[in-house]
Amino acid sequence: MPLKANSPEGTLDDKWTKYRSTMNLVAPNNKRRIDIIVVGTGLAGAAAAATLGELGYNVKAFTFHDSPRRAHSIAAQGGINAAKNYQNDGDSVFRLFYDTIKGGDYRSRESNVHRLAEVSRNIIDQCVAQGVPFAREYGGLLANRSFGGVQVSRTFYAKGQTGQQLLLGAYQALSRQISLGNVEMYNRHEMLDLVIEDGKARGIIARNLLTGKLERFGAHCVVLGTGGYGNVFYLSTNAMGSNVSAAWRATKRGALMANPCYTQIHPTCIPVSGEYQSKLTLMSESLRNDGRVWVPAHKEDVMAIREKRMSAKDIPEDRRDYYLERRYPAFGNLVPRDVASRAAKVACDEGFGVNKTGLAVFLDFASAIQRYGKTEAHSNGIHNPDPKKIEELGKKVIEAKYGNLFEMYEKITGENPYDVPMKIFPAVHYTMGGLWVDYNLETNIPGLFALGECNFSDHGANRLGASALMQGLADGYFVIPYTIGQFLSKEIRTPKINSDAPAFMEAEKDVDGRLKKLLSINGSQSVESFHRRLGLIMWEYCGMSRNAEGLQKGRKLIQELRAEFWKDVFVPGSDDEFNPELEKATRVADFLELGELMMVDALDRNESCGGHFREEYQSEEGEALRRDDEYAYVAAWEWVDGGDPVLHREDLEFENVELKTRSYK
Amino acid sequence: MKLTLKIWKQKNNSTAGKFETYSVEADEHMSFLEMLDVLNESLLEQKKEPVVFEHDCREGICGSCSMVINGQPHGPNKGTTACQLHMRYFKDGQTITIEPWRAKAFPIVKDLVVDRSAFDRIIQAGGYISVNTGQAQDGNAIPIEKGLASEAMDAATCIGCGACVAACPNASAMLFTSAKVSHLGLMPQGEVEHTKRVQSMVTQMDTEGFGNCSNVGVCEAECPKGISIENIARMNRQYIGSVFGSQTKVEKA
Numbered sequence: 040m041p042l043k044a045n046s047p048e049g050t051l052d053d054k055w056t057k058y059r060s061t062m063n064l065v066a067p068n069n070k071r072r073i074d075i076i077v078v079g080t081g082l083a084g085a086a087a088a089a090t091l092g093e094l095g096y097n098v099k100a101f102t103f104h105d106s107p108r109r110a111h112s113i114a115a116q117g118g119i120n121a122a123k124n125y126q127n128d129g130d131s132v133f134r135l136f137y138d139t140i141k142g143g144d145y146r147s148r149e150s151n152v153h154r155l156a157e158v159s160r161n162i163i164d165q166c167v168a169q170g171v172p173f174a175r176e177y178g179g180l181l182a183n184r185s186f187g188g189v190q191v192s193r194t195f196y197a198k199g200q201t202g203q204q205l206l207l208g209a210y211q212a213l214s215r216q217i218s219l220g221n222v223e224m225y226n227r228h229e230m231l232d233l234v235i236e237d238g239k240a241r242g243i244i245a246r247n248l249l250t251g252k253l254e255r256f257g258a259h260c261v262v263l264g265t266g267g268y269g270n271v272f273y274l275s276t277n278a279m280g281s282n283v284s285a286a287w288r289a290t291k292r293g294a295l296m297a298n299p300c301y302t303q304i305h306p307t308c309i310p311v312s313g314e315y316q317s318k319l320t321l322m323s324e325s326l327r328n329d330g331r332v333w334v335p336a337h338k339e340d341v342m343a344i345r346e347k348r349m350s351a352k353d354i355p356e357d358r359r360d361y362y363l364e365r366r367y368p369a370f371g372n373l374v375p376r377d378v379a380s381r382a383a384k385v386a387c388d389e390g391f392g393v394n395k396t397g398l399a400v401f402l403d404f405a406s407a408i409q410r411y412g413k414t415e416a417h418s419n420g421i422h423n424p425d426p427k428k429i430e431e432l433g434k435k436v437i438e439a440k441y442g443n444l445f446e447m448y449e450k451i452t453g454e455n456p457y458d459v460p461m462k463i464f465p466a467v468h469y470t471m472g473g474l475w476v477d478y479n480l481e482t483n484i485p486g487l488f489a490l491g492e493c494n495f496s497d498h499g500a501n502r503l504g505a506s507a508l509m510q511g512l513a514d515g516y517f518v519i520p521y522t523i524g525q526f527l528s529k530e531i532r533t534p535k536i537n538s539d540a541p542a543f544m545e546a547e548k549d550v551d552g553r554l555k556k557l558l559s560i561n562g563s564q565s566v567e568s569f570h571r572r573l574g575l576i577m578w579e580y581c582g583m584s585r586n587a588e589g590l591q592k593g594r595k596l597i598q599e600l601r602a603e604f605w606k607d608v609f610v611p612g613s614d615d616e617f618n619p620e621l622e623k624a625t626r627v628a629d630f631l632e633l634g635e636l637m638m639v640d641a642l643d644r645n646e647s648c649g650g651h652f653r654e655e656y657q658s659e660e661g662e663a664l665r666r667d668d669e670y671a672y673v674a675a676w677e678w679v680d681g682g683d684p685v686l687h688r689e690d691l692e693f694e695n696v697e698l699k700t701r702s703y704k
Numbered sequence: 705m706k707l708t709l710k711i712w713k714q715k716n717n718s719t720a721g722k723f724e725t726y727s728v729e730a731d732e733h734m735s736f737l738e739m740l741d742v743l744n745e746s747l748l749e750q751k752k753e754p755v756v757f758e759h760d761c762r763e764g765i766c767g768s769c770s771m772v773i774n775g776q777p778h779g780p781n782k783g784t785t786a787c788q789l790h791m792r793y794f795k796d797g798q799t800i801t802i803e804p805w806r807a808k809a810f811p812i813v814k815d816l817v818v819d820r821s822a823f824d825r826i827i828q829a830g831g832y833i834s835v836n837t838g839q840a841q842d843g844n845a846i847p848i849e850k851g852l853a854s855e856a857m858d859a860a861t862c863i864g865c866g867a868c869v870a871a872c873p874n875a876s877a878m879l880f881t882s883a884k885v886s887h888l889g890l891m892p893q894g895e896v897e898h899t900k901r902v903q904s905m906v907t908q909m910d911t912e913g914f915g916n917c918s919n920v921g922v923c924e925a926e927c928p929k930g931i932s933i934e935n936i937a938r939m940n941r942q943y944i945g946s947v948f949g950s951q952t953k954v955e956k957a
């Protein structure tokens with residue numbers, strides 16, 4: 040199948056403007072007759088549902104949560120990028136575009152990324168108008184900070200709760216449309232299948248999670264904003280409920296899954312503390328602005344620390360290895376996420392990990408406390424301050440910058456990071472891969488659209504910090520409301536979709552059969568235990584570094600685990616009641632297929648790029664080796680039940696940037 | 705550590721519930737919810753129904769987790785949601801009682817899960833600024849004083865968990881409602897429709913069956929996000945002002 044990106048004609052910077060003003064429109068009287076299903080009400084879905092409602096379409100919106108306000112977007116901490124150039128530091132739409140393409144290791148589509156950079160500016164305006172309480176300067180204007188190792192300050196934030204405030208803004212806009220009757224909201228409804236009629240996406244099968252009843256919903260088109268699939272690794276920074284099922288069910292119905300192996304592993308998370316661990320907690324990237332990463336340089340010190348005979352403070356400077364500063368003198372502790380994560384893995388693989396499991400490195404604020412302490416003393420006119428005073432003043436500065444993060448760290452670990460360095464380790468955080476979409480955000484199934492983290496579109500092989508929130512809101516507020524018209528303008532004569540039609544009845548029967556099957560196995564192992572084992576396989580063979588042999592083995596292990604799951608899983612209760620174990624079972628069943636596809640994709644990609652590091656493809660110094668001549672393509676996979684997935688390629692063309700090797704030395 | 709748990713079990717809203725007693729072996733490094741995971745894992749091994757509770761982010765921001773632990777919503781630690789509570793605050797051999805939020809407006813769904821959609825309906829009644837996508841002017845067109853923005857932010861950090869309702873002897877939703885009214889009303893963008901907003905949201909709150917506020921103050925003490933009771937005082941002033949001083953009147957539904 041030839042994959043057409045459908046990027047419009049024109050130069051990079053006027054493509055979107057021209058396209059928007061020549062696009063097909065749907066007249067207001069016709070909009071009222073058109074039904075749209077939006078699945079997912081995180082940033083992407085809520086923004087889309089609200090805006091489509093405002094435009095006059097009949098929208099039905101679905102979430103498995105008890106309220107749209109609980110979507111995983113709520114947890115984003117750091118901030119949202121926009122090319123406003125309010126700081127006058129040389130930022131521009133082109134610079135944000137360029138940083139995103141380069142940060143993604145040249146594996147994303149130019150036209151989509153440029154549009155993202157363009158509309159980033161409108162997002163901030165919109166959110167301010169909705170009452171989002173962004174941080175401000177003394178003059179009352181919006182404050183910015185720098186993020187993710189870029190050279191400009193373009194990140195807008197609301198304390199450490201940016202995702203929460205942006206989601207509440209979208210949730211409130213959505214609530215307004217619900218109260219006006221333009222959006223019908225279905226909370227606690229989980230999409231379990233996609234319905235296709237005459238080759239077009241025309242509806243979904245959803246389970247009412249309170250009653251357990253399966254319900255059929257028809258519409259002229261279906262929009263997915265169902266988030267990322269990081270939880271295929273079991274342990275990740277994602278919320279417990281985040282899952283792939285909506286996107287995966289679409290894949291099983293013929294949608295293509297693009298670049299599934301591109302996973303972002305975030306370098307600064309709180310390490311695993313025991314086998315009972317259910318999720319991992321992110322410590323914002325901003326900490327690397329002041330924290331120095333190190334491990335002891337000698338094994339005997341490592342052992343002494345693990346056995347609690349020594350603490351970090353007992354290790355003198357000359358017996359420490361600040362390995363990021365050593366390996367990457369130009370960027371030091373501020374190298375991008377993928378580079379920092381891999382370096383931590385190398386240190387731990389070599390036996391230098393500093394907790395009992397050997398999977399942690401130090402993030403140390405002592406130097407920053409000293410530095411800030413001295414500056415504060417100086418600016419307060421204190422001459423010859425004693426060391427205690429310096430420390431006290433320095434800690435105050437650190438508290439003002441990172442107080443809430445330090446508090447969170449202490450709550451979880453019971454250790455005070457002002458006195459002892461934090462222990463951190465990389466964790467799965469974000470998935471760049473997702474449903475393949477064209478410039479209109481439409482999948483290869485006509486009438487099926489995908490927004491936010493559940494599509495693959497903008498971040499290539501690695502996402503920059505503070506760009507996921509931007510993409511979710513760009514897709515939802517400013518892209519889909521226009522591009523959906525390209526499809527819907529041809530549907531104005533299509534009558535209401537009949538959800539009693541055969542395609543719907545069959546899909547419902549399929550889902551019902553699947554649920555009944557899960558309940559009838561009555562095996563001996565819990566869903567959770569399968570999920571945990573899947574996570575270990577994924578982490579071992581498709582985690583921070585991969586190789587062909589491991590990926591083949593991983594694929595086989597997953598196939599075996601899947602077979603065992605369908606023979607021996609135990610799901611209590613019934614399907615006609617509120618049954619979270621059954622919900623979990625359908626999600627894990629889908630992860631057990633997605634995991635296999637990720638292995639296949641990682642095996643196909645014989646290069647290292649961004650979050651995908653293949654051990655066979657590295658330079659002598661251990662840096663990633665990209666192979667643009669052969670792999671500058673998007674790998675979009677067609678799933679085949681019981682067979683080998685089929686690869687469809689979208690070749691990436693770069694007309695506006697020159698492909699370079701990323702170097703942080 | 706060995707613990708005895710007395711947990712509220714209830715099949716659904718139309719059947720009666722009761723406490724069941726369980727014992728569990730926990731580790732002091734576990735979070736409270738991980739301790740419940742361990743319990744559930746062992747129940748599943750014995751092919752028994754697990755204890756159902758609501759949770760998602762497990763880092764104190766989504767507002768899903770909701771349980772009364774030894775008589776206190778979200779448990780003994782100030783400013784901490786149940787999911788952020790760790791077992792090192794409990795003692796070996798301790799008995800812990802776990803119940804759902806109890807309020808007429810929050811019907812029980814199952815075990816520890818309640819239906820908090822009344823909160824959504826309060827927001828739908830007016831907890832927003834009426835602006836369509838694309839209508840906004842430049843983000844820096846209206847400067848907002850730093851202190852004011854930060855006061856609005858403090859009110860806006862409410863996670864919609866409902867602990868304030870669970871703590872209140874009258875099951876009042878004043879802290880939740882006033883936090884949203886304050887957040888939006890303090891911002892110049894939200895000031896315009898402020899009067900209508902206050903009236904509609906308060907009316908909806910009453911319709912949902914939440915109780916009246918009698919200034920007990922436990923809501924503030926139990927709120928995991930430290931939402932200040934000052935928001936209630938501010939809303940009361942505005943509500944009275946709006947009912948007696950303005951042209952805008954909202955009929956009770």
Ligand SMILES: Cc1cc2nc3c(=O)[nH]c(=O)nc-3n(C[C@H](O)[C@H](O)[C@H](O)COP(=O)(O)OP(=O)(O)OC[C@H]3O[C@@H](n4cnc5c(N)ncnc54)[C@H](O)[C@@H]3O)c2cc1C
Pocket residue numbers: 078079080081082083084101102103104107110111112113114115116117118119201202228229230231264265266267276277278281282284285321468469490491492493504505506507508509511
């Ligand atoms: C801890 C953390 C911190 C982060 N910090 C930042 C940051 O500072 N800046 C940044 O830019 N990005 C950050 N990110 C990434 C960013 O938060 C996410 O990528 C983004 O919020 C995803 O938004 P979304 O709308 O695509 O999906 P989500 O917010 O995950 O929403 C998914 C929605 O789909 C619904 N859903 C899913 N499946 C179904 C189904 N089958 N049926 C019905 N409904 C369904 C869910 O209920 C939910 O409403 C962070 C991520 C994490 C984990």
Ligand code: SF4
Pocket residue numbers: 861862863864865866867868869879880883926927928929930931
């Ligand atoms: S005011 Fe506090 S207790 Fe009440 S819902 Fe908000 S966060 Fe929860």
Ligand code: FES
Pocket residue numbers: 758759760761762763764765766767768769785786787788
């Ligand atoms: S689970 Fe999200 S706040 Fe507790």
